[in-house]
Amino acid sequence: MWPANVLFIGCGNMGGAMLAGWLRGGVAAERFTVYDPFLEAAPEGVELLRELPEGRVFDLLILGVKPQMLDGVAGALTALAGRDTVVLSMLAGVEMASLSLRFPDARGLVRVMPNLSAALGKSPMGVAAMGLDHEARECVMAWLAPLGAPEWVDESLFDAVTALAGSGPAYVYRFIDALAQGGAALGLDPEQSLRLALATVDGAAALASGSDVGPGELARRVSSPGGSTLAGLSVLDAGDALGALVLGTLTAARDRNVELGAMARAAGK
Numbered sequence: 007m008w009p010a011n012v013l014f015i016g017c018g019n020m021g022g023a024m025l026a027g028w029l030r031g032g033v034a035a036e037r038f039t040v041y042d043p044f045l046e047a048a049p050e051g052v053e054l055l056r057e058l059p060e061g062r063v064f065d066l067l068i069l070g071v072k073p074q075m076l077d078g079v080a081g082a083l084t085a086l087a088g089r090d091t092v093v094l095s096m097l098a099g100v101e102m103a104s105l106s107l108r109f110p111d112a113r114g115l116v117r118v119m120p121n122l123s124a125a126l127g128k129s130p131m132g133v134a135a136m137g138l139d140h141e142a143r144e145c146v147m148a149w150l151a152p153l154g155a156p157e158w159v160d161e162s163l164f165d166a167v168t169a170l171a172g173s174g175p176a177y178v179y180r181f182i183d184a185l186a187q188g189g190a191a192l193g194l195d196p197e198q199s200l201r202l203a204l205a206t207v208d209g210a211a212a213l214a215s216g217s218d219v220g221p222g223e224l225a226r227r228v229s230s231p232g233g234s235t236l237a238g239l240s241v242l243d244a245g246d247a248l249g250a251l252v253l254g255t256l257t258a259a260r261d262r263n264v265e266l267g268a269m270a271r272a273a274g275k
């Protein structure tokens with residue numbers, strides 16, 4: 007079954023979440039090797055290396071370092087990114103053209119944009135690939151499936167997908183905090199307020215995910231005519247301030263991804 011063996015280059019927050027997701031999904035720990043000079047420990051059964059392995063061939067090489075670190079590791083990976091090895095990158099902004107300059111001999115390239123929910127098998131994932139035939143692309147999708155919901159995305163939209171789905175959890179966490187702090191300001195015990203906020207977001211997201219109507223209709227169903235939810239929504243919706251704030255947030259994140267991509271492009275020349 008492809009990939010028989012997988013080498014992570016860097017396994018911090020995001021790489022660690024993906025590794026946890028595969029282990030949780032039943033992939034054997036023995037299939038994974040992590041190269042990370044700084045990581046304290048790897049999950050049980052996963053091989054942790056402080057030096058890059060020599061004379062070994064991996065089916066899949068996963069780049070899990072920061073985009074700015076790409077050229078700190080790429081040179082040393084030439085021998086590992088050979089014709090039997092697919093290179094998969096989670097690096098925000100960095101285009102496959104930039105990866106292909108660094109890894110010209112690789113069997114193929116995959117770009118994936120997940121988020122931390124991969125650890126629970128609940129990550130959305132944008133996926134793009136280069137140099138892989140139909141069968142190999144199907145294998146990539148099957149390999150990513152235990153982490154959540156992979157879907158093909160045109161690479162030109164990757165920076166937007168990253169802003170929404172990669173960074174998105176951070177924005178949701180801010181909203182949870184705001185709900186909890188709002189509840190506390192109205193007199194609730196802060197811990198109880200956070201509990202209520204978390205359960206509210208958890209239940210609302212689950213309901214919306216499984217619903218055959220959109221979030222707008224669900225919000226309408228919460229809002230009894232002449233009731234309190236409408237009173238709250240009249241504040242939240244005023245002047246589309248929330249919509250503008252979220253659009254500004256996603257735009258800033260998208261633009262930073264564009265900058266990171268340009269930096270990698272320039273450094274590769």
Ligand SMILES: NC(=O)C1=CN([C@@H]2O[C@H](COP(=O)(O)OP(=O)(O)OC[C@H]3O[C@@H](n4cnc5c(N)ncnc54)[C@H](OP(=O)(O)O)[C@@H]3O)[C@@H](O)[C@H]2O)C=CC1
Nearest residue numbers: 016017018019020021042044070071072073096097098172
């Ligand atoms: N965090 C997220 O939610 C998401 C992140 N991403 C992408 O994932 C990538 C990693 O981000 P994130 O997990 O947040 O970052 P982290 O800093 O948590 O992870 C990077 C890991 O690589 C290690 N590392 C540093 N230098 C090297 C090296 N030379 N060789 C091998 N390993 C090294 C780091 O060690 P140390 O910490 O000691 O420096 C760390 O463990 C980024 O490219 C980011 O764009 C994509 C989607 C979501």
Ligand SMILES: O=C(O)[C@@H]1CCC=N1
Nearest residue numbers: 098168169172173174
């Ligand atoms: O903050 C970042 O740059 C990465 C990309 C998406 C989420 N985290």
